[in-house]
């Protein structure tokens with residue numbers, strides 16, 4: 001394969017949006033989703049985060065957020081809600097982020113905040129969410145598609161590696177009705193030591 005030209009390499013060096021991080025979609029059947037992506041396509045389920053509060057509305061809501069990994073570390077993500085299809089959104093006129101969004105990676109929380117400032121200056125609405133295992137800002141593009149810019153936080157690798165070991169047990173437990181949250185660092189990325 002021909003190597004990329006210096007011009008291409010130089011152009012990419014200046015792009016602050018680094019890579020695809022994940023694409024998220026809603027499911028009503030996580031086990032069927034797991035079977036398809038993991039067993040058929042060979043994308044391991046690397047994390048099942050059980051949450052008990054909706055980060056948009058701040059109301060009690062029990063759901064799981066599962067990630068299926070590709071070779072470059074990016075993922076497809078799916079949400080399943082205990083109460084079925086959940087439609088309420090705090091962002092008036094905008095799509096519920098649990099319906100569908102794409103996530104792109106930036107290099108730091110400072111980069112997330114720089115984008116926050118740019119969005120505010122340009123008159124776009126936004127929403128910040130500290131997931132604990134990553135830190136994100138959400139917005140809508142002019143087509144109504146929800147876009148998330150996200151960055152790793154100090155404990156991202158540690159948290160993801162821990163959850164990769166328990167993902168299958170976590171899914172099994174949640175499907176059996178154990179709805180306790182397992183995302184101990186949610187909203188706590190600021191308190192994570194840099195190393």
Ligand SMILES: [Fe+2]
Pocket residue numbers: 022024077101103148
């Ligand atoms: Fe996401």
